[in-house]
Amino acid sequence: MARKIGSRYTAHQILGRGSAGTVWLGEGPDGPVAVKLLREDLASDEDLVGRFVQERTALLGLEHPNVVSVRDLVVDGNDLALVMDLVRGTDLRTRLERERRLAPEAAVSIAADVADGLAAAHASGVVHRDVKPENILLDMQGPLGPGGSHPALLTDFGVAKLIDTPKRTRATKIIGTPDYLAPEIVEGLPPRASVDIYALATVLYELLAGFTPFGGGHPGAVLRRHVTESVVPLPGIPEELWQLLVQCLAKAPASRLRASELAARLREQLPTLVGMPPLDVDEPDGDLSGEDGTPEREAVGRADGAASEGAAVAGSPGGRARRGAVPLVPGARPDSNRDTHTSMRVPAPDELAGGAHGTARAPRAAGAPRPGSARNRASARRRRVTLGAAAVVLAAAAGVGAWVATSDDDAGATPPSRTAPASP
Ligand SMILES: Nc1ncnc2c1ncn2[C@@H]1O[C@H](COP(=O)(O)OP(=O)(O)OP(=O)(O)O)[C@@H](O)[C@H]1O
Numbered sequence: 572m573a574r575k576i577g578s579r580y581t582a583h584q585i586l587g588r589g590s591a592g593t594v595w596l597g598e599g600p601d602g603p604v605a606v607k608l609l610r611e612d613l614a615s616d617e618d619l620v621g622r623f624v625q626e627r628t629a630l631l632g633l634e635h636p637n638v639v640s641v642r643d644l645v646v647d648g649n650d651l652a653l654v655m656d657l658v659r660g661t662d663l664r665t666r667l668e669r670e671r672r673l674a675p676e677a678a679v680s681i682a683a684d685v686a687d688g689l690a691a692a693h694a695s696g697v698v699h700r701d702v703k704p705e706n707i708l709l710d711m712q713g714p715l716g717p718g719g720s721h722p723a724l725l726t727d728f729g730v731a732k733l734i735d736t737p738k739r740t741r742a743t744k745i746i747g748t749p750d751y752l753a754p755e756i757v758e759g760l761p762p763r764a765s766v767d768i769y770a771l772a773t774v775l776y777e778l779l780a781g782f783t784p785f786g787g788g789h790p791g792a793v794l795r796r797h798v799t800e801s802v803v804p805l806p807g808i809p810e811e812l813w814q815l816l817v818q819c820l821a822k823a824p825a826s827r828l829r830a831s832e833l834a835a836r837l838r839e840q841l842p843t844l845v846g847m848p849p850l851d852v853d854e855p856d857g858d859l860s861g862e863d864g865t866p867e868r869e870a871v872g873r874a875d876g877a878a879s880e881g882a883a884v885a886g887s888p889g890g891r892a893r894r895g896a897v898p899l900v901p902g903a904r905p906d907s908n909r910d911t912h913t914s915m916r917v918p919a920p921d922e923l924a925g926g927a928h929g930t931a932r933a934p935r936a937a938g939a940p941r942p943g944s945a946r947n948r949a950s951a952r953r954r955r956v957t958l959g960a961a962a963v964v965l966a967a968a969a970g971v972g973a974w975v976a977t978s979d980d981d982a983g984a985t986p987p988s989r990t991a992p993a994s995p
Pocket residue numbers: 586587588589590591592593594605607639655656657658659661662705706708726727899907911
C-alpha cells in the first residue's frame with residue numbers, strides 16, 4: 572500500500588522496523604530512496620521536531636561511501652521522515668544471524684569500512700553513539716571486497732542523539748544498546764568519539780566470535796561487566812588482530828585508536844587473513860540449568876586469563892544470549908523483532924564494584940572440555956547466590972522505564988587526544 576510522504580516522496584513497502592519508526596522503500600524525484608518515518612507519537616512532539624530539524628545540517632553534511640547519506644527531511648503534518656539513500660542489501664545483524672561467525676578477512680574488511688565511515692563522521696563533529704550490527708548495512712550491489720564482503724555502510728546517525736535531548740533526559744542517565752556501551756558511558760562521562768571505537772571493536776569481536784565480549788543476562792550485569800571486566804582472548808585469533816581489539820576495547824577512552832587509525836591498521840592486516848576460516852570458538856556455556864530448571868549462562872574465566880570459579884547469570888531460553896532489551900524511546904511498541912536498546916540510570920560506583928568478578932564470558936576453543944563439571948557447577952551455584960543479590964541491586968537500580976540518557980551538551984565529537992596502546 573503506497574503512502575505519500577510530503578509532496579515529493581511515495582513510500583511503497585516496508586523494509587524494516589526499528590524502535591523509532593519504520594523504514595520504507597520509497598520513490599523520490601531522483602529515484603528510489605529509503606524513507607525512515609518516525610513513530611507518530613514522537614513526530615507530533617514539537618520540541619522533537621525542532622531538534623530534528625536542527626540536526627539536519629549535520630546529517631546532510633555527512634557524505635561518505637561508508638555512511639548512508641541523508642538526502643532530505645520531511646515534516647508534513649504529523650509525518651516526520653528522513654529520506655536516505657537506499658541500500659540494496661541486508662543489515663549486518665541479519666548476516667551474522669545467518670552465518671553465526673564471519674571469516675576474519677570478511678569481518679575485518681567490514682569493520683574497516685565502518686571505521687572509515689566513523690572517521691568521516693567524527694571529522695564533521697558527529698558521534699554515532701549506537702554502532703551495532705543492526706546499524707551497519709551491507710550494499711549487495713556494491714563491489715565485492717576482501718573476503719567476499721560487500722561494502723558496509725553505517726546508518727542511523729542522529730536519531731539516538733535526537734531523541735537523547737536534555738529536556739527528556741538527565742545527565743545522570745545513559746541510553747544505548749548495553750552490549751556495545753563504552754565503560755565511560757556507564758560511569759556517566761560524556762560520550763566522545765572514542766565510544767564509537769569501543770562499540771565498533773565490540774562489533775568486530777562479535778563478528779569473529781559469534782557473541783559480544785560482555786553481553787548476556789540482565790542489562791545491568793552487562794553494563795557492570797563493561798566497567799569491571801576485561802575481554803577474554805579468542806582462541807585462534809591472530810595476535811596482531813587481538814592486540815588491536817584489546818586496544819580499542821580499553822577501559823580508558825584515551826587509549827583507544829582514532830577511527831582513521833583503526834581503519835588503516837585493520838586494512839594492513841587484511842593480507843595476512845586471506846583464506847583463514849572462521850574462528851573455531853564455541854559460544855560461552857548457556858546450557859547449564861539451575862536447581863529450578865532455569866537455563867543459565869555459566870561464565871568461566873577472568874579477563875586476566877586466570878582461571879576463575881564460574882559465576883552464573885541468567886540466560887535466555889535455549890542458552891542463547893539475549894541482548895538487553897528496553898526500548899530506546901519512551902512507550903516504544905515492540906515493532907521490531909529485535910531487542911536492541913536499554914535505558915537505565917548510571918549505576919553508583921558501589922553497584923558497579925559489587926560482586927562483579929568472574930562474570931566475563933570466556934570463549935572456549937571448539938572441542939575443549941566444558942568447564943561445567945559437577946564441581947564447577949556446584950561452585951557456580953554457590954556464587955550464583957552472591958551474583959543474584961548483586962543482580963537484585965542492579966535491577967532495582969535499573970528501574971526499567973526510568974529514562975536514562977546523557978545530555979546533548981555532552982555530545983561533542985571531541986576526538987581522543989592520544990594513541991598510547993594500553994591493555995585494560
Ligand atoms: N537506507 C536504508 N536502505 C535500506 N534498508 C534500510 C535503510 N535503513 C534501514 N533499513 C532497514 O530497515 C531496518 C530498520 O532500520 P532502523 O534504523 O529503523 O532500525 P534498527 O537500527 O534496526 O533499530 P533501532 O532504530 O531500534 O536501533 C534495518 O534493519 C534495515 O533492514
